[in-house]
Amino acid sequence: MADKIETHTLSVLVDNEPGVLARVIGLFSGRGYNIESLVVAEVDASRHLSRITLVTSGTPMVIEQIKAQLDRLVPVHTVRDLTTEGAHVAREMALIKVVGTGDKRVESLRIADIFRARAVDSTIESFVFEMTGSPEKIDAFVNLMRPLGLVDVSRTGVVAISRGAKGI
Amino acid sequence: MTTATQAPATAAEMTGAEVILKALADQGVEVVFGYPGGAVLPIYDAMFKSNYVRHILVRHEQAAVHAAEGYARSTGKVGVVLVTSGPGATNAVTGLTDALMDSVPIVCLTGQVPTHLIGNDAFQEADTTGITRPCTKHNYLVKDADTLARTIHEAFHVAKAGRPGPVVVDLPKDIQLAKAPYVGPEAIEHRTYRPKRTPDAAAIEKAVELISKAKRPLFYCGGGVVNSGPRASELLTEFVRMTGYPVTLTLMGLGTVPASEPLFLGMVGMHGTYESNMAMHDCDLMINVGARFDDRVTGKLAAFAPNSKKIHVDIDPSSINKNVRVDLPIVGDAGEVLAALIAQWKKKKAKVDGAALAKWWDQIEKWQARDCLRYKASKTIIKPQYALQRLHALTKNLDPYITTEVGQHQMWAAQFLKFERPMHWMTSGGLGTMGYGLPAAIGAQIAHPDRLCIDVAGEASILMNIQEMSTAVQYRLPVKVFILNNQWMGMVRQWQELIHGGRYSESYTEALPDFVKLADAFGGVGFRAAKPSEVDDVIKEMIKVKRPVIVDCCVDQKENCFPMIPSGAAHNEMLLGPEDQAQKPTSEEGMVLV
Known part of the structure; x- marks a missing residue:
């Protein structure tokens, strides 16, 4: 049971200073942990705080280690495990380029409509769709586009936040 | 101490280099272990003009860190290191890693090329914060003279708070020369780093x-x-x-x-x-x-x-x-x-x-009752265990500070020297750094000038930082290097014997210096013990001489260190002596472990 691999989404509040991302990434590579996705941006300019959203996987013991190791980095303020601390919202954005003509082109537009993806660029033979949703939803959309002329995907990785009134 | 006569009249006139030295003084630093170079010349110049801190000139930057470790571990204070950019910083990396693994509070100041040259592959430039990120508790690159004093104070806080560790502060040369404001340590409270000390x-x-x-x-x-x-x-x-x-x-x-x-x-x-x-x-x-x-x-x-x-x-x-x-x-x-x-x-x-x-x-x-530390005594050949038992018997009343290098001698020292008090035993436990012991003994001796400081060494390890004999002589430090000389990298040989079928690949040192003459050449004193009957006399002489001493104690070349849990085995599967080792081949799982 202890060896079951789990996927967790972590929110980490850090000082926005040079090298902080390298510290986090170095921790993961140096200790052999997995990073499935990592998103970082400043969220509070006046206090120079950045928020890192990390999706990682490992046994419960490894996940616990990851949190403890992150928490002991000097520029880290807070580490929250959204997966264990109640419900949360997780979203990812993707830009998806599909090339094709005729029926395939029409079909891609029809499916995009179902998935509420927006065409943000269009030529006679191509579309770039923008969509936001859970990673699973984006996976599903990308898979449907594959036979319809998928040429390029760019994804942001997951950003997440807890549900309810409480902040990080 | 903080009002040195040559200190600048007002804080506003201070240069970065002066701010650095004043910050050290206000942190209570008495000694800095270091080695000068181009990128730290302003700090050395400020040091020349003031008497804030005492500087100990080592012979290699790795030894500066180990000496600071010996100082820190024997006093409970933060050890301070000052080295130049590039090779100065990279040489310090082994020491920093050692301090990280053994949780020793160290502040290491490294010089850096001026800020406008960073990233240009300038002479003696290295990405010091990049290189030392995984081998420090935290590190800083000071790019703004306004933050200099605060950063130094913060470095001390981080080094000693919670689980102690090494902290690097990388100091570009232009920051050392710029006018910089000074703030005292009392004004510093760290924003995030406040480890929990009181239990639930x-x-x-x-x-x-x-x-x-x-x-x-x-x-x-x-x-x-x-x-x-x-x-x-x-x-x-x-x-x-x-x-x-x-x-x-x-x-x-x-x-x-x-x-x-x-x-x-x-x-x-x-x-x-x-x-x-x-x-x-x-x-x-x-x-x-x-x-x-x-x-x-x-x-x-x-x-x-x-x-x-x-x-x-x-x-x-x-x-x-x-x-x-x-x-x-x-x-x-x-x-x-x-x-x-x-x-x-x-x-x-x-x-x-x-x-x-x-x-x-x-x-x-x-x-x-199994008496697991027993060994076969000999009248003709010095058993390493015997040498250490005699060393302990003849020095215990002097409450010595003991350091070691790494290998068999280290384990025998841990087994046969008996410690009654903490902070008297300094050994590289986590990283296992050969070359640790002599500089660490120098650091301990600096902190305790009138006490007996002994580096229990092997003849292979000691050669990794033997140049520090020169430091010991320069500062008249009566450190004692007690070499258990078996001409082999003993622990490597032991593992080759136990695990690799006795194929002694590259673990024998064909050419060794004459350690007695070597001590003499450095300006110290050398003694040799070749027979059990000579051990006591040599140890007594070693204690008597108030100068750096190397003792070349020629011990049994084939002695192995027991008891031993072979790698990959459990606690109840110990080898108690040579008679056990033949019966229990190491598992394949154990072979891959270090």
Whole structure:
């Protein structure tokens, strides 16, 4: 049971200073942990705080280690495990380029409509769709586009936040 | 001290270099171990013009860090290092890694090329913060003179707070020359880094309950008790005596409980005593204070203390449940936790299970009767164990500070030198750095000029930082280098014998210097002992001479270090001596372990 691999989404509040991302990434590579996705941006300019959203996987013991190791980095303020601390919202954005003509082109537009993806660029033979949703939803959309002329995907990785009134 | 005569009249006139020295002085720094170079010349110039701190000129930057470690570990203060950019910083990396692994508080100031040249592959440029990020607790690159003083003070806070460790402050040359404002250490409060020191009351209550109910208990304590300060060692000894429970110590924890304490079973781990390891295997409650379940201690994890509940006291939450899952974690400073445990024990008027404890001690005494540290004495050849027993017997009244290099001699020193107090034993436990001992002894000697400081060495390790003899001579430091010379990298040879079919690949040193002449060449004094009958005289002479000494003690070349838990084996599968080793081939699983 202890060896079951789990996927967790972590929110980490850090000082926005040079090298902080390298510290986090170095921790993961140096200790052999997995990073499935990592998103970082400043969220509070006046206090120079950045928020890192990390999706990682490992046994419960490894996940616990990851949190403890992150928490002991000097520029880290807070580490929250959204997966264990109640419900949360997780979203990812993707830009998806599909090339094709005729029926395939029409079909891609029809499916995009179902998935509420927006065409943000269009030529006679191509579309770039923008969509936001859970990673699973984006996976599903990308898979449907594959036979319809998928040429390029760019994804942001997951950003997440807890549900309810409480902040990080 | 802070009002040195040549100090600038007002803070506004200070240069970065002066700010750095004043910050060190205000942090209470008395000694800096360093080596000058282009990128730190302004700091050395400011040092020349002031008398804020004493500088000890080493002969290699790695040794500067080890010397600072020896200073820090024998005093409890922060060790300070000053080196130049590029090769100065990269040479310091081994020392920094050593300090990180053994949790030694170090502040290492490195010079850097001026800010406008950073990233241009300038002369003696290295990405110091990049290189040292994984081998420091934290590091800084100061790119703005306004933040300089604050950064230095913060570095000291981070180095000593919580689990101590090395901190690098990278200082571009233009910052050292710029006008910089000074702020004192009192103005600094760190924004985020405030480790928890006081334990949860509920956990303490639960711990006392578990401890009083145990039938086969064992205290297992380590370097965290040393790092907490001398009071923690006193509290540990007091609590151990209150319970009457057996106690074992890690390599890093030796001295926290006096070696003469009857409840002390000796060191635990790969070369620990039979009774300690058997007690570890069979205990029903393990009370870990300030140790981290290192692989040298646990052996095969799957078979580690299989029937025990475990309490783990550590100031670093990331040490808990890292290797071994524990039943009751207590995050806090070892001294504070021990004080709380004692208070709770008294408050509850807790009692131990006397009948069970008597039975447990009966069992332990049977293990002790195996006399696991025995060895075959010889009248013709010096056994390394004998040399160390004599060293201990002839120096124990002088309460010496002992450092070691790494290998067989290190393990024999841990087994045969008996430590009555903490902070007298400095060895590279985590990283296993050959070349650690001599500079560390120099650092300890600087801190304790009138005391006996001995580096127990091997002839291979000592050559890794032998140049520091020159430092010892320059500062008239009477450090003693006691070499157990067997002409082999002894531990490598032992593993090749046990695990690699006796194929002694590159572990014999065909050419060695004459260590007596070498001591002489450096300006020290050399002695040689080649027969058991000469050992006592040489040790007495060594103590008498108030100069740096190298003793070349020519010992049995084939002696192996026992007892030993072979890699990949469990605590109850110890090899007690040469007669055991032939019968138990190492498992394939064990072969891959270091």
